[in-house]
Amino acid sequence: MNVRLKDPAFYLDPHDAYRRLRDEEPVWWDEEAKVWAVSRHADVMAVSRDPKTFCNGKGVLLTDRERGVAATNSVLYLDPPEHQQHRKLVNPGFHPHRLVSLEPRVRELAKQIVDGLPEGEVFDLVEEVAVPLPLLVIADMLGIPGDDRDAFKKWSDLLIEAATEFTEENMTAALELFQYFAAVIEERRGQPGDDMISVLINGEVEGERLTEAELLGFCMTLLVAGNETTRNLISGGTRALAEHPDQLARLVADLDALPVAVDELLRWVTPVMSFARTATCDTQVGDQAVREGDFVLLLYTSANRDERAFGDTADQLDLWRSPNPHVGFGFGEHFCLGANLARMETRVMFDELLRRFPRIELAGEPDRLPSVLMNSLQRLPVVLSS
Ligand code: HEM
Numbered sequence: 001m002n003v004r005l006k007d008p009a010f011y012l013d014p015h016d017a018y019r020r021l022r023d024e025e026p027v028w029w030d031e032e033a034k035v036w037a038v039s040r041h042a043d044v045m046a047v048s049r050d051p052k053t054f055c056n057g058k059g060v061l062l063t064d065r066e067r068g069v070a071a072t073n074s075v076l077y078l079d080p081p082e083h084q085q086h087r088k089l090v091n092p093g094f095h096p097h098r099l100v101s102l103e104p105r106v107r108e109l110a111k112q113i114v115d116g117l118p119e120g121e122v123f124d125l126v127e128e129v130a131v132p133l134p135l136l137v138i139a140d141m142l143g144i145p146g147d148d149r150d151a152f153k154k155w156s157d158l159l160i161e162a163a164t165e166f167t168e169e170n171m172t173a174a175l176e177l178f179q180y181f182a183a184v185i186e187e188r189r190g191q192p193g194d195d196m197i198s199v200l201i202n203g204e205v206e207g208e209r210l211t212e213a214e215l216l217g218f219c220m221t222l223l224v225a226g227n228e229t230t231r232n233l234i235s236g237g238t239r240a241l242a243e244h245p246d247q248l249a250r251l252v253a254d255l256d257a258l259p260v261a262v263d264e265l266l267r268w269v270t271p272v273m274s275f276a277r278t279a280t281c282d283t284q285v286g287d288q289a290v291r292e293g294d295f296v297l298l299l300y301t302s303a304n305r306d307e308r309a310f311g312d313t314a315d316q317l318d319l320w321r322s323p324n325p326h327v328g329f330g331f332g333e334h335f336c337l338g339a340n341l342a343r344m345e346t347r348v349m350f351d352e353l354l355r356r357f358p359r360i361e362l363a364g365e366p367d368r369l370p371s372v373l374m375n376s377l378q379r380l381p382v383v384l385s386s
Helices: 008-012 015-024 041-048 082-094 096-115 125-130 132-142 146-162 168-190 196-202 212-243 245-252 255-269 307-313 339-356
Strands: 027-030 035-038 274-279 283-285 288-290 295-299 359-362 377-379 381-385
Touching (some): 035 041, 041 295, 041 307, 082 096, 082 196, 096 125, 125 132, 132 146, 132 196, 132 212, 132 339, 146 168, 146 212, 168 196, 168 212, 196 212, 212 245, 212 255, 212 339, 212 359, 212 377, 245 255, 245 339, 255 339
Parallel strands (some): 035 295
Antiparallel strands (some): 027 035, 274 295, 283 288, 359 381
């Protein structure tokens, strides 16, 4: 099998290799990465819906196996029953009602961004559009002051880099971010607001307040999870629209279809390419026996192109696809907490962008970030026109 899960270069164009995996060895052992690669949609769903047999606590990143779990205080690494207790604390912040009241602010930010874009000139859509919106929104939700947002972006980017490789720079960034959040938490203890950090400080799990380490873990997770992911959906989604001008034109004429289109862009781009689980007992995935302690990688990118779930148009973009049971936000116990927020931000951003600029053309090769976790563009040169 020409599959190299530990090599960031493999992810540049993995689709043919994934198709072979799905057809020939849907649960395949990667000896180099020491992990079972799960490539079919049905198997990814089955593992995701069974947290008792496939736990998160022993690692969710491909690299967690080698270096140990670094983020034990993140909700993503918790297993039942603690997992739901912690998730409940922040759930209200992501409730659909809350998102409805947040939408005007997101629209205002999106409008400001679109107002600043040049017409008929090459510019980098990642830097000007995809980076600022999610960053400003999550900073608003956490109650982070505007002046600190540049540092915030740097820290968040370096933490994503650390998912692929530890460097001195990204370790220093993690430390700086911890110190920054520790100071914000200290300040909010004295002066609570209606931001998410204040909610977490005052929240209780079984009558107990969260510890300092748990608070810090939560803040880091929300920042990292809420930032780069949505950025990649906006940048990868824009690229997909530019590469499918007929569908783009149809969408511009029918912007009410945006919610459905955003989900298809999620399937197409799959911003988070995989997460892992560990088998807690001897068991099976599909027809394959796996042993207690084995690491199992859920290949969302492959599952989202599985012909068995999406039919013979699985490898085509169809912005009107319905139903669309993609696993871009995962599935089951750990289904993305920010899914509705990410959908809303992306919908509002494209709504503002396409009203103003119905034509998007690529103006050079997109530049991909080397990563084994994120399908991320570092640069996307485009020209917009009306
Ligand atoms: C397009 C944007 C996004 C994508 C593609 C994405 C993807 C994912 C995926 C694949 C998972 C794991 C699901 C699983 O293991 O079953 C996840 C979990 C999570 N996401 Fe997102 N996410 C996005 C945006 C956000 C946003 C905006 C936030 C918050 C501000 C967020 C917060 C989280 C959290 C806290 C978890 C852990 C949930 C848990 O363990 O219970 N995500 N996300």
